[in-house]
Amino acid sequence: MLAYNHARARIMRWVFWSIIFGVCGGGMCMFTKNGFAIPVNKNLWSLSYCLVTSSMALFMKALLYFIVDLKSKWGGRPLYYAGQNALFLYIGSELLKKHFPLLWYISAPTHAQLLATHAAAMLIWLAVGVALYKKRIFITL
Numbered sequence: 001m002l003a004y005n006h007a008r009a010r011i012m013r014w015v016f017w018s019i020i021f022g023v024c025g026g027g028m029c030m031f032t033k034n035g036f037a038i039p040v041n042k043n044l045w046s047l048s049y050c051l052v053t054s055s056m057a058l059f060m061k062a063l064l065y066f067i068v069d070l071k072s073k074w075g076g077r078p079l080y081y082a083g084q085n086a087l088f089l090y091i092g093s094e095l096l097k098k099h100f101p102l103l104w105y106i107s108a109p110t111h112a113q114l115l116a117t118h119a120a121a122m123l124i125w126l127a128v129g130v131a132l133y134k135k136r137i138f139i140t141l
Helices: 007-028 047-070 077-084 086-095 111-134
Strands: none
Touching: 007 047, 077 086, 077 111, 086 111
């Protein structure tokens, strides 16, 4: 941020590297989930997985920087509430991820069903974060 003090230069750099990482990561797996030399594999943290997720993260950083900091269209409140007790929310979600209401049994789930259940669990933890913030409870190390 100190080296590139113009907002446009920052955004262009983040988007540029997002495209480079995305093309490199996609090229390693031929833009398929399980194809070519290095498939996208989260469990192994394959190089293609790291590049593709880095690409998405850089793009989201550029987008949120533009919307939140430059245009002031959104304050990012849900992220702020979760960030006040981030470690508690992470540990809680890891410890309770196999328990109801954070887990629903679905026989032979599709990707869409898994996305919906995980998004619902994330919203539950976000509600916990908002409740802790409203009660002024901040759990730190």
